[in-house]
Amino acid sequence: MDNNAAGRTADKTKANIYDVAALAGVSYATVSRYLNGHPNVSKSTAARIDAAVAKTNYIPSASAQSLARQRSHIVALIIHGESEAVTRDPNIMTIMATANKRIAQEGWQMVTVMADGDTGVNNITRMIASGFADGYILFTLEKGDPILAAFDKRQIPAVISGTGFKDNVPCPSVDVDNTSAMSDLIRHVLHPDPDHRRIHPAYISGPLNMPGAPERLTAFINTVTEELHPNYNLPISYNDDWLRETGAAAVRRWHDSGVLDGVDAIVCANDTLAAGAVEELHRLGRHVPEDIAVSGFDNSSAATSTMPQITTVDQHMEMRGEVLADIVIKKINGIDSPRTVMLPTELVVRQSA
Amino acid sequence: MDNNAAGRTADKTKANIYDVAALAGVSYATVSRYLNGHPNVSKSTAARIDAAVAKTNYIPSASAQSLARQRSHIVALIIHGESEAVTRDPNIMTIMATANKRIAQEGWQMVTVMADGDTGVNNITRMIASGFADGYILFTLEKGDPILAAFDKRQIPAVISGTGFKDNVPCPSVDVDNTSAMSDLIRHVLHPDPDHRRIHPAYISGPLNMPGAPERLTAFINTVTEELHPNYNLPISYNDDWLRETGAAAVRRWHDSGVLDGVDAIVCANDTLAAGAVEELHRLGRHVPEDIAVSGFDNSSAATSTMPQITTVDQHMEMRGEVLADIVIKKINGIDSPRTVMLPTELVVRQSA
């Protein structure tokens, strides 16, 4: 059976290009040409095709187009992490929304896929290799992510968001300078104004295998050492997650062990930990920032959810989404970007420090 | 040129089924059969194919498979709403994660697409008609969403999450009974224990074109009327968003106008509004719940972010994601579901009411 409309339309519900061509009385090649904006189509056939398209509600098949063009016109944002960590990360939605907007502007379609657990990673890896999308934005929450391997071999446009570990990633990354941002913040905490100095800081860390966490911790140790030359052990709380409860629990442990009495500032690796700390200090009857200052990181909604509100660092996540989008699309079009793009940060001084 | 490997492998970087077949010394049909788990393939050819696949890193092309099978094996979660409203909705990520997990279990791939603004809606509508996915989960934030029209005409598996407006949607929906959940909550607020009654409630509403909002408001009016037969106007604050600041602003307006003095309970349409209210009451020196009780809705993280923590209703969003996933997948497999699935809710009594 040959590819004419008569032989096909019989029991189909959805019109294809042959239906349109038949209705317009032209060859399907002409329909394709016209719909793809090629120059040489006469006014009158154009009109007939328009009418046929309208009448049949014709929309080209995505898979057929992708196959023929060898392009899907899709950019995939891959989110990898345990569902719990992911659902609580306030930055993800921001990146999704801003990257999505930018990609749509450029005439592409962004889709988000979540890789949860081992089977998730497997599926995603297959997906990548199957040519599902033309480019990928990676929001990877863990170091040494196996998904990255999929990009090692093949030459697929990709960009990665905020790994602190830029060394061996197979694609450009956009990040903030966690080290200098945290250092600036800490200097503010230690010396908020000319009349005021804090000299006994403690640190609440997040999981050290997550982007940014090691840099922030190191910045704490180095900056405090530089500024204070402390001759005592800095209290540092190491944790497996970024939860509010975890920040609160760290404070309570220090309180129970008496350590808290020797502390006048708590630097936290992010805002949710800081929010938990502020709340626990409140419960323990300590005043923030008079008795103990607290700082966060991210400028997420958690930072303004407490009383007092939390002094923190803004990472401009909206900008990050856009920059990520720009980089993949450029790469898809053959334009390379610097291996690492550093986005600016901003100290946000509120009442907690 | 015919479809043999020799004629094709020349400049390609990615192996296709012909490459594998040539390497294994069989026809490409046999490779396809084996890879798709058909019974009739001999041990020895199987082994040769395995070897060839391994050697070439062969992964079938997604678009070619979709075209040939007329199935993409993809379920799309469509999120429609202004980016701001979306990025702040704590439920979205939960639904994404749980639905994703469930869909992956069933052997499908879930992708999330965001429709932002008019062009977004247009793109999505095309996407749906182009057969991009086999089924759709709609997380639609507004009434009368134009995206729904795409499903009216064509027979495409879809399910919609939490429209309060079940009447004229072209697909099954899963929701909670906002009316009875809110009524129960309000009865608790008005009469938390035998010795205690509150008799001057006020209400802070969210945008009434959003799912659930009208039901909750109506439930407030009806329940309060039933319980108290009030002979005065109930203070009700109508708002365009669900933000914390908005909840705070409502309280402040009532305070400035003196209305607050006659109020002993504030029922809020969701947790973030309630969190803002609690914080503002704190700033105004009112004690929660002694002077004024406050309640929320959703049991989101905002509900535990304040002091005191907020009494609210849990909607079991994790369950919702799974149920949505089940329904689309069933529908894809030809199994229909009830037009409306009502999920249970749970009163969560904390300290604020």
Added chain:
DNA sequence: ATGAAAGCGCTAACAG
């Protein structure tokens, strides 16, 4: 300006 024909990479019915 338009039609004919050859793919894009894969699946599936049909022979054998």
Added chain:
DNA sequence: CTGTTAGCGCTTTCAT
């Protein structure tokens, strides 16, 4: 058990 053949719906030369 395996090869042959005909599509899936569209794009894209190459003629005319």
